[in-house]
Amino acid sequence: MKHLKGGVEINVLTRKEHPPPHVHIEHQAQGWEIKVEFSYIENIATTYKITHLFGKLPTKARLNTIVQEVMSSRRECRDVWWDHVSDAGLANKWVVVNAGKASPATPNVAGAFSVSTAVYDDPTQSMKFNGIIVGECP
Known part of the structure; x- marks a missing residue:
């Protein structure tokens, strides 16, 4: 969906996804993927899962930059998520x-x-x- 500096890509996946609403950020060359959750009712995004296969993990500063990128793209993320998943993750909340x-x-x-x-x-x-x-x- 959106490419960041240094080989990082933000993706809202559309198959077999599940709440909470989130995006996948991966760096194939460094062997990691981060899931960042976003909200439909709050102005927040947070890292909720990091998968590390090999190489170096991103620094805390890099994680913060990634989360800020998701924040700045949250409206687009919401639109894509809703179009494909149709679940804001708010049922029974x-x-x-x-x-x-x-x-x-x-x-x-x-x-x-x-x-x-x-x-x-x-x-x-x-x-x-x-x-x-x-x-x-x-």
């Missing part, structure tokens, strides 16, 4: 909506509810939970 913005929550937070269905709309980049539009993704 608790959220609260304030001023059109959803945030993770726990059952004891006032106004929090459990998500039974989550639908992403590519053109407006908004989420609909349990049939109710909650607003644009960050």
Whole structure:
């Protein structure tokens, strides 16, 4: 999908994928792959799995740069993920909506509810939970 400096490529894979929404970043010459999770309701991306086959692992600075690249590409990542996987990874999660913005929550937070269905709309980049539009993704 997107090439970074130094032989690194960001890919949203589209076969047999599963929540949480994530991208695969690999460096074939150095023998590693990193999965970076992204969110439909938060302005975050985090490394959640590193596979090391051979060679040197990326430095912490390189990991941070990769995560920032995913952050800057998150809207494109969301669109591709939704078009192929159609799962925002939010079913049975608790959220609260304030001023059109959803945030993770726990059952004891006032106004929090459990998500039974989550639908992403590519053109407006908004989420609909349990049939109710909650607003644009960050």
